[in-house]
Amino acid sequence: MPKVNFTSALRRFYPDLKPFEIEAKTVSDILKHLNQNYPGLTDYLVDEQGRLRQHVNIFIGDKLIKDKIGLQDVLSKDDEVYIMQALSGG
Amino acid sequence: MTTQKNTLMLGTRKGLITFERNGNGWAHKNASFLGIPVSLTHVDSRTGTWWACLDHGHWGQKLHFSNDQGASWEEVASPKFPEGTEVKPGEVASVKYLWAFAEGGSDRPEELYIGTEPGGLFKSSDNGHSFELIESLWNHPSREGHWFGGGRDYPGIHSIVVDPRDSQHLYIGISCAGVFESYDGGNSWEIRNQGLRADYLPDPQAEVGHDPHLLVTCPNQPNYLWQQNHCGIFRSMNGGELWDDVTDVDGPAKFGFAVAVDHNNPEQAWVVPAVSDEVRVAVDGALCVCRTDDGGATWNNFREGLPQQNCYDIVFRHALDNTGDTLAFGTTTGNLFLSNNKGESWETISHNLPMIYSTAFI
Numbered sequence: 001m002p003k004v005n006f007t008s009a010l011r012r013f014y015p016d017l018k019p020f021e022i023e024a025k026t027v028s029d030i031l032k033h034l035n036q037n038y039p040g041l042t043d044y045l046v047d048e049q050g051r052l053r054q055h056v057n058i059f060i061g062d063k064l065i066k067d068k069i070g071l072q073d074v075l076s077k078d079d080e081v082y083i084m085q086a087l088s089g090g
Numbered sequence: 091m092t093t094q095k096n097t098l099m100l101g102t103r104k105g106l107i108t109f110e111r112n113g114n115g116w117a118h119k120n121a122s123f124l125g126i127p128v129s130l131t132h133v134d135s136r137t138g139t140w141w142a143c144l145d146h147g148h149w150g151q152k153l154h155f156s157n158d159q160g161a162s163w164e165e166v167a168s169p170k171f172p173e174g175t176e177v178k179p180g181e182v183a184s185v186k187y188l189w190a191f192a193e194g195g196s197d198r199p200e201e202l203y204i205g206t207e208p209g210g211l212f213k214s215s216d217n218g219h220s221f222e223l224i225e226s227l228w229n230h231p232s233r234e235g236h237w238f239g240g241g242r243d244y245p246g247i248h249s250i251v252v253d254p255r256d257s258q259h260l261y262i263g264i265s266c267a268g269v270f271e272s273y274d275g276g277n278s279w280e281i282r283n284q285g286l287r288a289d290y291l292p293d294p295q296a297e298v299g300h301d302p303h304l305l306v307t308c309p310n311q312p313n314y315l316w317q318q319n320h321c322g323i324f325r326s327m328n329g330g331e332l333w334d335d336v337t338d339v340d341g342p343a344k345f346g347f348a349v350a351v352d353h354n355n356p357e358q359a360w361v362v363p364a365v366s367d368e369v370r371v372a373v374d375g376a377l378c379v380c381r382t383d384d385g386g387a388t389w390n391n392f393r394e395g396l397p398q399q400n401c402y403d404i405v406f407r408h409a410l411d412n413t414g415d416t417l418a419f420g421t422t423t424g425n426l427f428l429s430n431n432k433g434e435s436w437e438t439i440s441h442n443l444p445m446i447y448s449t450a451f452i
Contacts, residue, residue, distance in 0.1 A: 009148070013165075040165065044149040047184035048170035055148040085148045 002079040004030055009085050014038050027058055028071040030081060045083065046071070055086040095413045100420055101128035101448035106142050108160065109426070109439060116428060116439050122160055130408055132191040133452040136199045137217065143188035151188050155218060169204050169212035169221040177208050177244060178234055185210065187242065192250035195257025205247025209237055211262060213276060224276040232267065232281065236298040240265035240320065248407060249305035253312050261330060263305035263317065267298050269330055285333030287321045303347045304407040314356030318349040318407070323361060325386050336386020342373045343380035343389045348410035350417065357385040360412065360433050362405040362419055372401045379417075379433045395436030396427060408448035420446025
């Protein structure tokens with residue numbers, strides 16, 4: 001099953017957030033699961049239309065996902081997914 | 091008679107910061123949401139609830155409330171455009187910024203309003219636990235062709251005025267579109283821009299497309315409205331039916347963002363001038379506060395206690411507030427000033443704050 005990892009920055013808002021494995025075919029599947037376990041968390045990652053926020057990055061392995069609008073990048077069973085913050089701000 | 095307010099609440103680039111009256115002065119009390127931009131705060135006069143609008147750089151716009159005066163905070167779902175809503179054909183809408191917050195009338199303690207970029211007015215009827223887009227304004231025929239961004243990428247609602255005499259009577263200010271009025275709680279809207287001037291439009295007297303940087307009313311005489319506009323200072327004595335240009339022709343009170351009105355005397359108002367849009371710094375490198383006591387016919391400029399050389403501060407639209415004879419404003423370079431004599435002289439509360447977006451006495 002794909003494994004999902006998070007930037008430690010999200011633990012400020014979700015202190016119990018931990019890496020986990022999930023049966024998921026796409027990145028979108030992961031986000032649906034996230035909101036069940038951590039209510040409101042997907043709001044931190046995508047806007048109300050489901051698009052990845054501008055300053056959030058999701059990697060599959062070491063590659064950025066391609067579909068930042070529909071989050072339909074396909075996952076393999078051994079993939080590691082990293083939900084990260086972009087480097088921005090000041 | 092004005093009840094003395096003893097706390098100053100600041101929305102800043104690095105969190106929500108409070109100062110408390112301490113004897114004859116003011117002392118730093120607390121900081122919440124450290125490191126997170128707080129675009130606006132509000133304390134509900136009906137319930138005592140504190141509200142904070144957060145502008146996370148990474149994680150979007152969030153809304154928090156506190157029922158214990160900031161000791162602890164709880165997040166609630168922030169306003170959202172309905173799925174599939176479009177700013178224009180082919181471009182879906184999402185909330186970019188929480189820019190205005192107002193409580194409903196005293197007879198409707200569950201009602202709250204939030205204005206956003208892009209151009210959405212949201213209403214809560216359950217004390218902030220959920221918000222719904224006011225579709226009548228979003229679908230106003232002027233929006234798609236005549237609203238546009240001013241200072242931000244999309245048009246934004248930064249001012250909401252609820253008539254203290256009538257909870258159904260609302261005004262909003264939009265940059266850039268202008269002033270809109272509703273008599274029916276937001277079900278329908280009238281344009282109230284007559285008398286304004288938009289020098290940046292092909293037709294400066296256009297019905298829509300104006301840039302009221304901030305719209306405020308005199309709470310005890312709500313027929314009086316004031317706005318610091320991109321193109322000057324305007325006052326209405328008839329509820330926005332007609333705006334009078336009261337810009338100081340010979341003095342500095344022209345361009346700026348903030349305006350405050352005395353709560354009892356609708357003829358007395360304050361602005362903090364800046365050099366116009368191409369530059370946006372203090373006029374001649376010096377801060378001053380301008381006050382009119384006669385409805386804008388004449389303006390006095392007060393400088394005592396404010397920096398008068400090498401100063402680059404300007405004051406954002408929500409960063410000036412008044413209560414009784416006391417005023418305070420925070421600046422873009424993190425200075426906080428306070429006056430106890432209606433703006434005639436000023437003392438420094440702090441020089442070391444983050445950029446200040448909003449200042450409110452509570």
